[in-house]
Amino acid sequence: MAKSEKIFQIGDRIECSDSIGTVKYIGNIEGYSSIWLGIDWDDPNRGKHNGNFNGKQYFEASFQSSGTFVRPEKVEFGQSIITSIIERYGKKHNDSMPLEIQQELFNFQQSINAPFLEMVGFEKVLDKQSDFYSLQVVDLRNQKISSPGESNQLEQLSPNIKELNLSLNLISSWKTVFQICAQLNQLSWLNVSENLLIIPEEIEDYNVPTVETLICTTMRLTWQDILKVTLAFPNIEELRVPMNNITNLDTSPEVLRNLKVLDIEDNEIGEWSEICKLSVLENLEQLLIGNVGLKRIDFVGDEPKVNTFSKLKKLVISNNLIDNWDSISELNRMKNLEELRFIKNPILESESLANSFEIIVARIGNLKVLNGTELKSYMRKEAEYDYMKIYGLEWLRVKNTKVRESFLKLHNRFLELINMYGEPVEGELVVKSQSITNTLIELKFEYNGQIVIKKLPKTILVQKLVMLAQKAFKLNYRPNLIHMRGEESNLQINLEEQREISFYSMQDGDRILISHE
Structure with missing residues (x-):
């Protein structure tokens, strides 16, 4: 059908010069001949006015500059x-x-x-x-x-x-x-x-x-x-509805009964209490709430586990405004949370990437995947062990004082970690630094009774360590590397070549064992 044969009507969607809009007016314009279409463009800045032309309001545009007039023969009606x-x-x-x-x-x-x-x-x-x-x-x-x-x-x-x-x-x-x-x-x-x-x-x-x-x-x-x-x-x-006009999430338990995955990212929601209104969706397993203006996560009540989002397994809260670790601790109260995406939030700027990773893992006990990385058992042990070392001195200072409960509220799993790994011993603990002052760490490479000591940057990849070991010990094979804490620890961590050594929170004096297996 040719454009001229189209019987257009109010509400039609049209395209003109690669822009899409809605017909809001059909008729004459004072001072101009023939029929014109008043278009409200999807692009707020595509037009010239808000439907008011030469002092007369012909139609109401969605934005101050999204309205314009076009001749019918200039547009595509689809x-x-x-x-x-x-x-x-x-x-x-x-x-x-x-x-x-x-x-x-x-x-x-x-x-x-x-x-x-x-x-x-x-x-x-x-x-x-x-x-x-x-x-x-x-x-x-x-x-x-x-x-x-x-x-x-x-x-x-x-x-x-x-x-x-x-x-x-x-x-x-x-x-x-x-x-x-x-x-x-x-x-x-x-x-x-x-x-x-x-x-x-x-x-x-x-x-x-x-x-x-x-x-x-x-x-x-x-x-x-x-x-x-x-x-x-x-x-x-x-159901995926990002980038809409969602602000209020009042929801009846009678709707969306089969819903398992909900994406409401890039909407101006703001409050965690609003997000919690979705907990009436009893079968929800994945919730994507990135870039919704979220500042804090805080469940109602003091019980260790909450019934809110009881079946939720995956949560995406990246690109928000969360500036406190308490919010991460709150996620440990969810019964079945296994996967979390948490990047581009202000709180992450207070720690190195590796430390932030370990803090999140240590604070959420059920977590199995963080930011796309599957958490192997040794990674969890390493994170929890480091967490205890970092905050152990503070625990020893407050455990018999009035501020004990405040500490345990902030470090929600600390007693659980003590039950797993034992009470911290002061001589094994480190003072938590508020800034990175040393960029090199001293590592001992050990192979068949030989020891080579190297000072290396924390950002070096394990892959480079493998090459250093090959060269230092003149190996004709590609070895596996095993990380051990200092001289007394029995905890052995197999290193993955694609990671930086900072991921493993290595410290001066740590040992790297060379293995053929």
Whole structure:
């Protein structure tokens, strides 16, 4: 359909010069001839005004500079999902066939109710349709889609689609999304991000039971909008809604009963108490709350373990404003937390990367993965042992004083660590330094009774230690290195070549044993 033939209406989504907007006004402008469209652009700075032109308010734009007027012939009003699929996936075997002919032939097959009938001269098109029929993962991002096409047309063309990306198109309403989904009985994954969609009042009339993953990024949705929309998706297990207008998280236990993964990153939420409103989602296993303005984590009550987020296994709280280790200690009160991503928070600037890693591991007893690193048993032992050495002197000073409880509240697992490793002995402890004054540490390399002492930077990789050992002891094989604390410790740690030695919190006098195994 040519642009001039389009019967446009308020609410239509359009594209012009690679920018997308919504039609907010159709009509005349004082002092100008012909019909104009008042457009509210998605880009807040794309327009010239807020709908007020020469002192007259023609429409209300979303932002002060997102409104402008455009002639209808200058804009694209979009196309059907059928046309988009044929354009995107129909060129593989027959680039020379014009799109109009492809569509005509497809419509003819429908009209005679013989979509797979082999006819002379139609073989190439039928082969192409067979390709369409087998499509399972379909990416239609930024394809100017605005409609579902004719009734049941999509179901006949590509009924086996399981994953569908409709992000950044010209769809104006969730009704269109539901009409598309109704034709895809195997659809389980749906991305409608970067579309500004009107939510129909009769949302209860729609049901998309097959979709388990729904992605709605950058759609200006509130949490209440999201809860309303998901009424049409009763079996969602994974919901990703970052970069929206979510501030309040009031949630009923009657919604999202099957939800296991929730991503609400990059929303202005701010308070942990608001996040805790999501604990009514009883099956939630993964929660992503990066960059939400979170300053502190603090559960209500004093019990060692809380029922809040009782099934949560993975938590992402990176890029927030957390400036205290108490918040990390609070996470130890979660019953099943096993994986944590915690980077780019102010508190991490108070310690070296290696020390921060060990502090987090020591404070959260159930943790199995930190920032993508699987915590092997020796890594946990090393972290907990170092933690006790760092804070052991302070413990010995306060354990029989009035400030004992304050210490234990701050160092939530210290008594547990004492039960595991024994009471700290003053002679084995170190004074916690507030700044890094020494950049070199002295290590003893030991091999078959030979000892070589080297002063090395804390940032050197274990891989370089291996090469130093090969050269120092003239080895014709690549050895394994084992780290031991000082002269008296029996704790042996196998070193991984890709890590810096600072990861293992090595200190002056530590031993590096050379092993052939």
